[in-house]
Amino acid sequence: MSISVATWNINSVRLRLPMVQEFLANHQPDVLCLQEIKCQNDQFPAKAFAESGYQYHAVNGQKSYHGVAIVSRLPLLESDTREFCKMGDARHVSAIVEAPFGKTRIHNFYIPAGGDEANIEINPKFKHKMDFLSELQDWFDEDDFDNEQIIVGDFNIAPHENDVWSHKQLLKVVSHTPLETDTLNALQARRNWVDVVRKHIPHEERLYSWWSYRSKDWNASNKGRRLDHIWATPDIAGHSSQTVVLRDARGWGLKPSDHVPIISHFG
């Protein structure tokens, strides 16, 4: 008995619905967490996912931007959303699944990108990102935050040197600045979160989950960043057996997402 959880920033779920369905058919994760669905709740293609065998959904949509969803072939219990920074953004949804090792809450996050300038004084988007991380840390510190959890999503931070194509050249680029990586590392230490991607693919190996659309040839230049993550509390991470990053997905179809799916197996 095992359970598999996938995360994928899909950059419009309506545009790339056939691609997601093909992914589900080929890889059959039990749970798929999507970010940047870019639609409202009533526009979410729930029926299409149900016909693909994924009949359980927890959706936190928003018009045009952001938006997150969990689709599952296992029942989703007690789904919930949380608002951060009083922005009205749809950047979080969670639900409980019955895993072989017990009931487990899965959180799906879309952390703000942060704009261009890594300076909270002059860049409101960067301030939003840092404030979001601060609120997240406060939440993790609360006593009622369960100990058995998985968190996934587009964190928009590449924390380690081998999570970017050039550590040196990206030190001042939002997503890899020391302020962001230190903050994310502190956040990770808060609940002893285990990075289950790096548990199976060690830091010595370069690993990316995002490649810019603006690159002429993403595959040849390979200037990516590891922005997408799957973390688990220690007990659950102890059950994790494998993680796959589907690099090839960056080249799927004529219009791929700029992020690729990551799948972790537990149990």
Add this chain to the structure above:
DNA sequence: ATGGCGGATCTTATCCGA
């Protein structure tokens, strides 16, 4: 040149992402 692209919507222009 990673960011000379690609989403959605305010659509033939604009805002946003990273």
